[in-house]
Amino acid sequence: MINQETIVALATPSGAGAIAVIRLSGNDAITIASEVFESVSGKNIASQKTHTIHLGHIVDNGKIFDQVLLSIFKNPNSYTGEDVVEISCHGSTFIQQQIIQLLLRKGAKMAQAGEFTLRAFLNGKLDLSQAEAVADLISSDNEASHQIAMQQMRGGFSNEIAKLREELLNFASLIELELDFAEEDVEFADRTQFAELLNRIEFVLKRLIDSFAVGNVIKNGIPVAIVGEPNVGKSTLLNALLNEERAIVSDIAGTTRDTIEDELVIEGIGFRFIDTAGIRETKDVVESIGIQKTFEKIEQAQVVLFLVDSLQLTVDSLKSLKVETEKIKNKFPQKPIVVVANKADLLTEAQISSLEEQLTTYNLQLITISAKQKTGIEELKNTLLSFVNTGALRNNETIVTNTRHYDSLLKALEEITKVRFGLDQNLSSDLMAIDIRQALFHFGEITGQVSNDELLGNIFANFCIGK
Incomplete structure (x- = not known):
């Protein structure tokens, strides 16, 4: 049930700034605002048109708090679908709090985290996947995650799901109708067309499920571990990648005792680089802990x-390198390993060619760089990008980034597979109807056509207050 109380919250980040925006939403939003706002032109804002802005002062018992701009958005043409008022005041934290406290005294209540967007969902302005995309948009910190969030907020993902659900629902109605005429032994649902629909649904579901592998790394960033023996230039490489002195660099082996992490956006994709402690045998207790963290x-x-x-590579060290990389590959067979030969600016072309040839025999990918001179860094960045399938992103395809959506898609595919089996085995309509209902249920979970208070509470609790 939609809460009828009028809510208020700061819609801009807390703290001092040039401008702050205070948002009201609810049946009494305009009434409450009119009690504290005096237009410089003497207008009565309660009688003003929607989507208008008015200059005036926030006043209480003759005391002026601030000169503000007040924006009016009347239902249903607002973000929440309710009457909404936004007050743009000066960004002093004192002014912000004074205005909010005044509005609370006039009858508004403080909004909970995500309550404005929750009301937009409950009033049919957004479906649930679009509402979740709002939070993703706010937290997006690179071009790729921003692009995906914008696509989902515009309804790209939910429209695709809604279309499949509608088609399946139409066939489900015909299957249910057959149950009412079970004694007549008639078929209202064309089995050939139903099979074609199931094929199409399976294809789309599998594509969406597969896209989660890309969507997850785009949303959360790709963790990249920089490992190796002490004093080979790991911290220098991190600094070169970030183009700043992020990690301490010295000629003393074991300088990095703990892991250092920082992020870099490469062509819109976020990478989280982890500079680790050098791997070697040591009796130093602190360094040993750092090495354990490296693994x-x-x-x-x-x-x-x-x-x-690259200057210290010998036949024996290459064999040792092969052993170390094999340990990682055996434990994590799907994890890409790139051998980066540092200080390559001190090698001749013949030496580099020989090194590439030797590592190729070990089935290891090699990139030669000079972290100090910052050569080969762009090639390394391009190699990292090659591990991310950005084709779907470039083609503006729907990409799943939400774990809840991913789980519902898996469950929906499982039920569709059961329906497919029932159709192939010519099972009775009542058995197929059960699996179809479950598939429709999981589709509905994604868009919010099927929801409960606990689910909504978990989703909107992760929103910021004021949104």
Whole structure:
């Protein structure tokens, strides 16, 4: 049930700034605002048209709090579908709090996290997947995650799901109708057309499920572990990638005792680089803990950059490198490992060719760089991008980034597979109807056609207050 109380919250980030926006939404939003707002032209804002802006002062008992701009959005043509008022005041935290407290005294109540967007969902302005995309849009920190959130907020994902659900619902109605005429032994649902629909649904569901692997890394960033022996230039490489002095660099082996993490956006994709402690035998207790953390970070990473000093590579060290990389590959067979040979600016072309030939025999990918001179860094970035399937992103295809959606899609596919089996085995309509209902249920979970208070509470609790 939709809460009828008028809510208020700061819609801009907390703290001092040039401008702050305070938002009211509810049946009494305009009435409450009119009690504290005096237009410079003497207008009565309660009688003003929707989508208009008015200059005036926030006043209480003759005391002026601030000169503001007040915007009016009348239902149903507002974000929440209710009457909405936005007050743009000066960004002093004192002014913000004074105005909010005044509005609370006039009858508004403080909004909960995500309550404005929750009301937009309950009033039919957004479906649930679009509402969740609002939170993703706010938290997007690179071009790719922003693009996906915008596509989902415009309804790209939910429209695709809604279309499949509608087609399946039409066939479900015909299947249910057959149950009412079970004694007549008639078929209202064309089995050939039904099979074609199931094929189409399975194809779309599998594509959406497969897209989650890309969507998840785009949304959360791709963790990349930089590993290797001490003093081969791991911290220098991190600094070169980030183009800043993020990690401490010295000639003393074991300088990095703990992992250092920072993020870099490469062509719209976020990468989280993890500079780890050098791997070697040591009696230093603190360094040993750092090395243990290195192996933990390798496990968490999706890509491993194994950095080596190209000047110190010998036949024995290459064999040792092969052993170390095999350990990682055996434990994580799907984890890409790129050998990065540092200080390559001190090698001749013949030496580089020989090194590439030797590592090829070990089935290892090699990139030669000079972290100090910052050469080969662009090639390394391009190699990292090659591990991300950005084709779907470039083609503006629907990409799933939400774990809840992914889980519902898997469950829906499982039920569709059961329906397919029932159709192939010519099972009775009542058995297929049960699986179809379940598939429709999981489709509805994604868009919010099927929801409950606990689900909505979990989703909107992650929103910021004021949105």
